[in-house]
Amino acid sequence: MDSIFKALADPTRRALLDSLRAKPGQSLLDLQGQLDMSRFGVMKHLGVLEEAKLIVTHRKGRFKYHYLNALPLQDAIDRWIEPLLEQPAARAVINLKTQLEGTPKMSKPDFMMQTYIHCTQxxxxxxxxxxEANAAFNFVAGSCVREDNKLILKFEDGRKMLVLTETQLTPKTRIESTFEPHWAGPDVQLDQSRFVYLIEPQGDNCLLTLEHFDIPAGQEGVADGWHRTLAGLKTWLETGQTIKFAHAEMEA
Structure with missing residues (x-):
């Protein structure tokens, strides 16, 4: 917690977070070009942010790309907003390609986030x-069924919302899936993308990393959906409670 507030205390680091919020996946060179500061100075600020888990990185070749990680901020807020959790309205306020033969080549993620969860691998x-677990922690799904390697999430009224097709599994460590949205209705076909879950055991905890690739234009809002879904996952695993971190208009 101290490292988060230390990181946020500096205006340069806040500017870096603002930049990564507006444009995820920037390199050191990209970020340095926005600041009147040496390469070494920017690296030091990024190091503080990474230590506080406010950013996560993805290395591709010689380059390292940086992404805002908002979940530690949510945890900090929840520490003092906990008494409001029983009030749904208050919680609402705070709150690709098709499957190919072989392994698809992974590009730089469009979106990344990480969170520590107190649970077993x-x-x-x-x-x-x-x-059933996916239905419990997804921020808007009413139900979920499995058909072979597909997880099909549905709205409360039974309409199909999202299809996740598992394309590659490394048991207990890595899940690669396609992301096929259906929330616009049966007559609107939205482009699919792909994502990866990475699980790293950390003593009595697990570090979960989410990487989302090839997000189509117009679907940038999936980043907010991931924040809400993984906040629900963390809460469900640590407390056993199902809390839907939905938008206010969804609960109205």
Whole structure:
């Protein structure tokens, strides 16, 4: 917690976070060009942000790309907003390609986030692959069913919302899936993308990394959906409670 407030205390670091919020996946060179500061100075600020888990990075070749990680901020807010959790309205306020033969080449993610969850590796793997668990922590799904390697999430009224097709699994460590949205209705076909869950055991906890690739134009809002969904996952695994971190208009 101290590292988060230390990181946010500096205006340069806040400017870096603002830049990464507006444009995820920037390199050191991209960020340095926005500041009147040496390469070494920018690296020091990024190091403080990374230590506080406010940014996560993805290395591709010689380049390292940086992404805003908002979940630690949510955790900090929840520490003092906890008494309001029983009030749904208050919580609402704060709150690709098709499957190919072989392994698709991974480009730089369009969106990344990380969170630590106090649970076992087995429990996290089960939560990410079990349909009932997905329905419990997804911020808007009313139900979820599995058909072979597909997780099909549905709205409360039974309409199909999202289809996640698992394309590659490394048991208890890595899940690669396509992301096929259906929330616009049966007559509107939206382009699909792909994402990866990475699970790293950390003593009594697990570090979960989410990488989302090839997000089509017009679907940038999936980043907000991931924040809400993974906040629900963390809450469900750590407390056993199902809390839907939905938009206010969804609960109205």
């Amino acid at each position: 087995d429990a996290l793997w089960h939560a990410l692959t079990d349909p």
